[in-house]
Ligand SMILES: Nc1ncnc2c1ncn2[C@@H]1O[C@H](COP(=O)(O)OP(=O)(O)OP(=O)(O)O)[C@@H](O)[C@H]1O
């Protein structure tokens with residue numbers, strides 16, 4: 196691990212990170228702020244939900260919208276939270292080496308007496324640390340906020356959900372990292388990561404309606420994270436291990452891809 | 462004294478980008494304390510060669526050794542003894558010069574703050590300014606400093622003086638001198654030929670990825686075509702002059718004969734003296750002339766005439 200490079204990676208991008216973090220915290224606070232009124236109008240709400248078309252209700256579990264886990268699942272953990280974690284993860288991963296190659300700064304970085312592997316490892320750690328920090332901020336906001344509005348939800352479940360979504364971000368960071376390290380192109384890496392994210396979301400959402408999606412869904416990280424409903428069921432150990440293993444494979448693949456490549460000239 | 466082992470050794474070094482030729486079959490050595498010029502027009506393969514040496518590009522065929530170690534299998538630590546200046550310099554623009562150089566020093570695990578300060582002062586660089594506010598020449602100074610600051614034993618410099626003003630260029634030459642004094646080997650590419658002329662002892666000339674010649678500049682010059690303008694006391698008969706073997710062409714206007722000469726011209730002068738020679742004017746061949754001659758005769762189809770002769 197190369198400490199100066201680690202520090203530099205954070206320093207270069209702290210503004211963007213601050214914006215994402217602030218946004219996520221604000222959304223959380225607003226959602227928690229409106230939750231008591233939703234809970235108190237439970238009856239009217241269930242009529243409203245009845246009025247939704249069947250397909251919509253298949254996609255979003257609105258049946259228990261007024262319970263703590265149900266509310267947070269619909270409002271935050273089906274779209275907003277995965278979107279933020281994947282956006283941050285994929286952009287950090289895609290930029291890690293490819294951005295340096297595209298800007299031409301890799302030409303000097305890689306002529307230092309450090310191995311390409313150590314550069315990849317350092318940038319992986321920088322990305323994982325950032326996502327860990329974001330996870331922690333979200334978890335802390337939720338745990339405190341849930342206490343303040345007296346939401347009926349366990350702390351362990353909240354932390355588990357944040358952790359699993361954080362790992363989802365790590366996994367997509369790995370995809371961006373691998374494509375960026377293998378191609379030297381940040382745009383391609385971002386494109387592949389986001390396309391796979393959208394594909395994952397659609398397959399998960401429409402699995403109950405489309406047979407083919409239902410067949411491939413067990414291999415879908417969205418199914419592992421969103422489908423296992425950690426807000427209700429707590430941490431799914433098997434899926435969590437799966438997320439960690441796939442992420443590690445992606446990062447290891449990045450190092451291997453990057454090691455023997457021709458570095459692009461500008 | 463036994464000849465010192467070469468510090469930079471290229472043996473049949475070849476690079477293909479897919480099917481596109483980068484460079485083919487380069488072989489030459491650079492010794493400790495030597496400044497070796499690497500010359501060629503745009504697209505000749507200079508940058509390709511230097512990027513292979515520093516490990517940014519994989520070698521397709523052949524080998525390159527730096528300080529006795531094959532670069533294809535060298536550990537990263539080898540690069541602690543190498544300084545590299547890319548041709549297309551790109552720095553971290555959000556940092557100041559000092560921050561950038563400090564970062565590079567820390568990544569080398571060295572404390573070079575004093576050295577950085579003194580080099581900045583010598584090259585007249587304001588290291589406290591952000592790099593995105595610096596002119597191209599001032600950015601180039603940062604590139605030069607990061608290449609020299611750790612006193613490397615090998616310097617690989619891709620068009621190092623591009624964008625530097627004459628005063629800074631002179632300081633750069635002093636830096637080069639200091640480096641070679643302590644035994645560093647320098648490989649320096651350029652297409653500004655007059656620049657290499659007073660920096661380098663030997664040069665390799667490449668064109669379209671192939672080596673045309675490796676030679677001392679002085680030898681190259683002495684063997685290259687030059688023009689002598691001979692003025693006689695009266696109108697002169699060109700026939701005896703034309704008969705001299707080293708004379709390639711001759712053009713007479715009354716008392717003045719312009720002779721194109723290849724190689725030594727002592728015999729021509731001897732003959733001219735018997736014909737009533739009064740003054741001689743020579744035009745020193747610039748490296749540009751030499752280079753143009755080599756490139757003109759050294760395309761991929763033509764045999765390189767000078768190259769074979771001088772090899
Ligand atoms: N990434 C690449 N992919 C394909 N071909 C390349 C690549 N980089 C260089 N080339 C080709 O290799 C040849 C040598 O290029 P190189 O950049 O080494 O020349 P150069 O001597 O440094 O030129 P210049 O004086 O313009 O800097 C050229 O024909 C060029 O088109």
Ligand SMILES: [Mg+2]
Pocket residue numbers: 507508509548619
């Ligand atoms: Mg070049």
